[in-house]
Amino acid sequence: MKAKEFNPNLIHITRDELLKQLQARLAEKRFKHVLRVEETAVKMAKNLPGADVEKASIAALLHDFAKDDSVKHLSLFKDYPGYDPRWLDYGSAIWHGPLAAMIANRDFGVTDEDILKAVWNHTIGGYDMTLDQKVLFVADYIEPGRTFKGVDKARELAKNNLDDAVDYKMKQSIIHLVDSGRIVYPETINIYNDWTAKRNK
Ligand SMILES: [Fe+2]
Ligand SMILES: [Fe+2]
Known part of the structure; x- marks a missing residue:
């Protein structure tokens, strides 16, 4: 995906511009994490029938866009559908995904539900996640820079069955x-x- 420009129907800025903005907003370490998540997500999407490689790339690049943002920036989105005032009690670990999705929609013209929901839900997962949403959810967890205990198991699960990897991340995070x-x-x-009830059916 590196040299190719984004489909303008998916996002209204160029790849170069998005990378420039990311680099300016994020600490170097986080910027590199974002690039590794993109690589991982693209690789996964290529191997999963029905997954969209370009959406995987865009969602991955956007997912931590707001990770270093302030509550003040969040407050500009108070009227956005889905804004939850409870976020303030749980910190940026919870709201940086939704904020990135809201920025992507308002500032970069992203309207694709797969991308917006993938970004919004990348930390806690979502209801009835689509394949593209699951790709980002798992890619963020297993990118090669991750070193937490259990990451090898998560990578192994992701190789064999995406849903098993989603399940593992949800449980381990809690x-x-x-x-x-x-x-x-x-x-x-x-x-x-919701995920577990449907999985046990
Ligand atoms: Fe994140
Ligand atoms: Fe991340």
Whole structure:
């Protein structure tokens, strides 16, 4: 995807411009993480029938766009559909995905639901995630720079069955929060319940 320009129906800025903005907004370490997530997502999408490689690339590049943003920037989006005032109690770990999606929509003209939802939900997962949403959700978790305990298992699962990798990330993320004595954003539990009930059917 590197040399190719984005499809203007998906995003209204060029790849170069997006990379420039990312580099200016994000710490070097995070910028490199974003590039690795893109590489991982594109590789995954190429191997998954029905996945969209270009959407995987765009969603990956956008996903942490707002990771270093302030609550002040978030507050500009108070009227956006889906804005949840509870986000403020859970910190940027929870709202940076939604904020990136809202910026992508308002500032970069992204209207594609797969991309917007993939970005919005990349931290906690979403209801009835599509293939493209699952790709970003998992790629962010297993990109080659990740070193947490269990990442090898996640990579192995992702190789064989995307849903198993989604399942693993959802569970491990909640376990990790509980283990470290942190509060869990209620939607995380609701999404986990919805996912698990449907998976057990
Ligand atoms: Fe993120
Ligand atoms: Fe990320």
